[in-house]
Structures are given as C-alpha cells and as structure tokens.
Amino acid sequence: MKLGDIFDDIRNTEIDAPDLLKKRILERLREEVKHDRTLRFWKYLAIISTIIVALLISYFVFIPKPGNQLPPSKQENVNRRPKPEFVIACNSLGVGTTCSYTSRDGALVKGTCIMVPIPTGGEELACSVDGKTVQRPLPPRQ
Amino acid sequence: MDQKLEEKNVNEFYVILERAQKGDEVAVSLLIDAVQNRLFRYCFYMTNNYELAEDLCQEAFIKILKNLKSLKKKEGFLPWAFQISKNLYIDSKRRKSSTETLVTEEEVEQIPSEQKNRDLIIDFNKALSKLDLSERLLVILVGVEGYSYLEAANVIGVTEDSLRLRLHRVKKELEKVFLEKLETKDEDETS
Numbered sequence: 001m002k003l004g005d006i007f008d009d010i011r012n013t014e015i016d017a018p019d020l021l022k023k024r025i026l027e028r029l030r031e032e033v034k035h036d037r038t039l040r041f042w043k044y045l046a047i048i049s050t051i052i053v054a055l056l057i058s059y060f061v062f063i064p065k066p067g068n069q070l071p072p073s074k075q076e077n078v079n080r081r082p083k084p085e086f087v088i089a090c091n092s093l094g095v096g097t098t099c100s101y102t103s104r105d106g107a108l109v110k111g112t113c114i115m116v117p118i119p120t121g122g123e124e125l126a127c128s129v130d131g132k133t134v135q136r137p138l139p140p141r142q
Numbered sequence: 143m144d145q146k147l148e149e150k151n152v153n154e155f156y157v158i159l160e161r162a163q164k165g166d167e168v169a170v171s172l173l174i175d176a177v178q179n180r181l182f183r184y185c186f187y188m189t190n191n192y193e194l195a196e197d198l199c200q201e202a203f204i205k206i207l208k209n210l211k212s213l214k215k216k217e218g219f220l221p222w223a224f225q226i227s228k229n230l231y232i233d234s235k236r237r238k239s240s241t242e243t244l245v246t247e248e249e250v251e252q253i254p255s256e257q258k259n260r261d262l263i264i265d266f267n268k269a270l271s272k273l274d275l276s277e278r279l280l281v282i283l284v285g286v287e288g289y290s291y292l293e294a295a296n297v298i299g300v301t302e303d304s305l306r307l308r309l310h311r312v313k314k315e316l317e318k319v320f321l322e323k324l325e326t327k328d329e330d331e332t333s
Contacts, residue, residue, distance in 0.1 A: 003317045007285040010266050013259040017182035018196050022174045025203045029170070032204060 090125040099127040151176075156216045163210050170207060177223065178203075180287075185227055187282045190271040192252040198234070202227040221289075221297050228279060228297065235275075269320040276300075277312045284309060 090099045090113035100110045111129035118124050126133045155176055161169030181202060186195035206223050213222055253260055253267075270278050276298065283294035295305040 003285075003313060003320065006262075006266065006320060009259065009262055010286050011288060013263060014179045015183040015186055015263065016254070016257060017178040017199065021178060021182070021196060021199060022171070025174055025200055025207075026171065028200065028204050029207055032208065 090127055095125065101127070159210075159213075159216050159219060162207075163213070173207075174203065177220065180220065181223055181227065184224055184282060184287070185231070186253075187267060187270055187286060188228065188231055188275070188278060190267055190278075198227060198231055201230050205230065220287075221293060224283070224287075225297050232275070265320065269316055272319055273312060273316070277308065277315075280305060280309045280312055281316060285313075 090097070093099065093113055095113055095115055097113050098110055099113050100108055103109045109129055111127040113125050114128045114133065115123045116126045116133050158169050158172045158176065162173045178199070182195060182199045185199045185202065186192060189195045189198060202223065205226050209226075213219060253263060257263065270281060273281065279298050280294065283289045283297055284291065289297070291302050291305055291309070295302045298305065300308075
C-alpha cells in the first residue's frame with residue numbers, strides 16, 4: 001500500500017462532525033449577535049451623550065448671553081454701579097456727609113460722600129463704602 | 143470553490159453563501175451543513191484530538207460567520223475557513239504554551255465507534271501526531287484536502303518552493319511511520 005492510496009482513502013472518508021455542533025454554533029452565534037447589538041447600543045448612546053454634554057458645555061462657556069457682551073470685569077463694575085439717586089443725594093449733601101443706598105440683596109449700605117478725580121479732568125462726588133468708591137454711572141452710550 | 147465539491151453542488155453552494163452573507167439565517171444553517179464535516183476533519187487532523195477539534199471548529203465557525211461579509215471571493219471560502227481555524231489553533235496553543243503537552247495515545251483514538259473507516263482514521267491521526275503543526279498542515283491540505291501547492295502555501299503562509307521541499311521530506315517521514323504501523327498490524331493479524 002502506497003501513501004498516495006492512503007491519502008485517497010483518507011480524502012474520501014468524511015469525519016462526521018458531532019451531532020450537536022451545528023446547534024451549538026447557531027446558539028453561540030445568536031448570543032454573540034445579541035451581545036454585539038447591546039454593545040453597539042451602549043457605544044452609540046455614549047457617543048450621543050458625549051456630543052450632547054460637549055454642546056451644552058460649549059453653549060455655557062463660549063456662547064455670550066444677551067446683555068453680557070462686556071468682559072466680566074467691566075460687567076461687575078456696571079452691576080455694582082449704584083443707582084443714580086444716591087450720587088445725586090451726595091451732590092445735595094456735599095463732601096463728608098453720609099450717603100446710603102439699598103444694595104441688590106436689599107441691605108442698606110452706608111458710606112461717606114467724597115470727591116474723586118474723573119478721567120476727563122476735574123472732580124466729582126462719589127459715595128465711599130468701606131474704602132471703595134462708587135461713582136456716578138457713566139452716561140448711556142450713543 | 144475547490145475540487146472537493148462536486149461541480150453540480152458548487153453553484154448551489156455559492157447561492158447559499160451569497161444568501162448567508164446577506165444575513166439569511168436559513169442560508170447560514172445550510173452553509174454549516176455544507177462545510178461542517180470538511181472543517182471538522184481539518185480541525186481534527188490539525189489538533190489530533192476529537193474534543194479539541196470540536197471546540198476549535200465551533201470557534202472557527204463563529205468567527206467565519208461573523209466575518210462572512212468580508213469574504214470577497216466565493217471560491218476562496220474553504221481556504222479562508224481553514225486559515226481562520228489554523229490561526230485560532232495557533233493562538234490557543236500560544237496561550238497555553240507553558241502547559242502544552244503532546245497528545246496522548248488515548249486522545250488520538252477518541253473518535254466515535256460508528257465512524258466509517260475508524261481504524262484508518264486513527265492510524266492516520268497517530269502518524270500525523272508525530273509531525274509538528276506546520277508539517278501536519280502540509281499533509282492535511284495537500285494530501286487530504288487535495289489542494290495545489292500554491293493554494294496550500296497561501297493557507298499556511300509560506301512560499302510554494304519551501305512548501306514543496308518540506309512536503310517531500312514530510313511525506314517520506316510519514317510513509318515510514320505509517321507504513322511501518324500498517325505492516326506491524328498485518329503481522330499481528332496473521333499471527
């Protein structure tokens with residue numbers, strides 16, 4: 001008997017796959033497909049959530065809100081600027097008298113009227129509260 | 143597909159394959175039916191172990207069916223399937239390389255009693271188990287599956303010339319081991 005003959009016999013002899021092999025393959029395949037689908041769902045959900053969070057962050061950080069066009073430092077000054085009445089009060093009271101106004105949180109703030117230089121030259125009255133001076137608001141822009 | 147599939151079945155197989163590639167579950171089932179014995183035989187002779195072959199064949203099928211859409215040439219299905227099985231086997235061997243032992247005589251003989259030509263298969267498997275993996279693959283692809291040197295070289299990942307040289311040496315070795323075994327068997331039977 002030659003090796004070629006043996007190969008022929010072997011070639012013509014199928015080895016039967018175990019009976020349950022196909023069933024097990026199909027079951028595993030179904031499980032894997034299901035698992036892959038779940039993974040894909042979470043992956044897409046994670047991507048969408050990341051995009052939404054990123055958009056929200058950029059909205060709050062980078063997009064200026066209406067009325068907030070000025071830089072924060074300047075905005076603070078504007079916000080802290082007192083109502084005109086008390087400056088007028090200072091005007092009528094004169095230097096050294098007590099000025100007062102109601103702050104944003106409703107508290108009564110007391111200060112002293114003092115003279116401060118103005119950038120355009122000259123001086124004007126301002127209310128000094130705890131060493132900080134609060135000047136007359138700037139005239140509205142044209 | 144290749145010379146092992148009868149001509150009349152080839153076209154039918156291609157239709158099944160195409161349908162399976164499109165996700166048709168019935169076609170997937172038919173595809174398994176069509177190739178499971180071939181792939182199992184390949185895994186069995188590659189591992190020399192019936193149980194190991196069963197696990198390997200299952201893993202290979204899962205990978206094949208999950209990646210079926212990536213197969214471009216329909217005629218390349220079986221070589222592709224063999225390549226996947228080989229890579230999976232090499233990976234599994236690498237993972238347990240430290241505890242790797244040669245297959246035992248009992249493992250080689252593990253094959254259902256109702257299997258046709260059982261003794262021949264066992265003897266052939268025993269002879270194959272004396273070879274290393276790359277040599278076994280040469281014998282399986284060229285000797286058993288009837289692949290050309292070029293086709294076998296592509297599956298194994300070697301050049302055709304190197305395959306030719308190695309196969310010549312392996313065939314001689316196999317002939318020696320296998321024929322000696324058969325002669326011993328004949329002597330035992332006559333005495």
